[in-house]
Amino acid sequence: MLDLEFMRLAFGAGIVVGLLAPAVGFFLVQRRLSLIGDGIGHVAFAGVALGYLLDLPLVLTALAVSVVGALSIETLRARRRTAGDQALALVFYTGIAGGVVLVSAAGALNVNLFQFLFGSILTVTRSDLAVIAGLGAGALALIALLYRPLVAVVVDEEGARVAGLPVALLNALTAALAAVTIALSMRVVGILLIAALMVLPVIAAGRVAWSMRSTVFLSMGIGLASVLAGITTAYYANLPPGGTTVLVAAATVLAAEPIAALRR
């Protein structure tokens, strides 16, 4: 399997995304924003469509549009003019509707959009992998550097604000990290499934972990194992890698449940 270059590239991209998605997802899940990944994913779809229309690099266009969408959700939520789920719904539907209109305008409805909607990790090129690895490593490094203040905000946002932490900046950064993760993960599991890779490993890890730090590391391990097992299974069983990866991640949540029950 690893004799094939496209498989080596797939595993390379999968390793980065398998580690990054749960690391960012940890902070979203703890802030009860598990579904924000879906919302940003739909905005990313509009970014892909814009890329088709303007003949721009698709991943980078999706990245830029996703960051704008994520910051819009965070701004609407933070100003409390709109409840969190309503802000999400607004950006969610605007993204998907804008994507459909833009793709249609680009005459690209016949393009293989499935590779962005459901992932196409086997078509990752060397230059794709360079972008995914570079931005992924940068995002992971930022999370490691800002781990403590990010945790302080999720533990007690109001207390952190009173004590003088730059809460708005840290929340905006979390939203931007989510956008970067989604743009990088489009090729691995697809826009429609990316949120699952950000959330399911964190839920599974939270069932069996003994501290916040162990939850983060376990969720990254589960994310990585899910991607590796998903790609391998998909290769031998001739299944779609994105969907298989998410099913493996979902299975870890089910497997963790009896352990959680024993601890209660």
Add this chain to the structure above:
Amino acid sequence: MPLALELEQVSFAYGHGPPVLRDVELPVDRGEFVAIAGPNGGGKTTLLRLVLGLEEPTAGRVRLFVRRLAYLPQRAQSGVDAPVTARELVAAGRAPRARLLGPLGRADRDAVRDAIDRVGLAPHADRRLSTLSGGQQQRAFIAKALAAEPELLVLDEPTTGVDVEAQEAIAALLERLQHELEMTILYVSHEFGAVERFVERIVLVQGAIAFDGSPSDLPGLWHDPSHAHA
């Protein structure tokens, strides 16, 4: 004694609703331990939120003369679903004092350990919060607040849901901390039986300040309506 904070003719209403507080005058000296009592809906929590800058007064002004603040909200609990150890919770409280990037330095780790020691949680520091008793969890949240070495500690109903023994222990702990650390403490509670003998000053809030003085000057109102064990 220099002032820690002062509310000058402060009024407040949520949106276009009726006023929650009217013309509040409240100077608090540094190092004072002030209890704030009053009926539900009387404006106690709103008063604290104004002091902390979480709400803006609709009239008057709030002046703070201290910089390091810590807040223990009502029914304090960790905002996360993931398991949290007491040490992790307290370390989160240190974040505002530590450098923004990278791990905690030695001085910060010492401050976290000191805060845990002060509330008597050292033997349980690495246990998950969910495995601690209600009183121990409250101590962990107090340690989280202490980790930032606050000049002003604001507690909103810190003993809600905690048994009477734990209430007394927490009140005694706060009194000791106030003397040891020379903090200013604002303490809102219905459960005043435990804290009564520790405070020098009680402020009764009922839309405005109805009383401001020594607890011994308020024998009747003391148990009604703010003390559940009357």
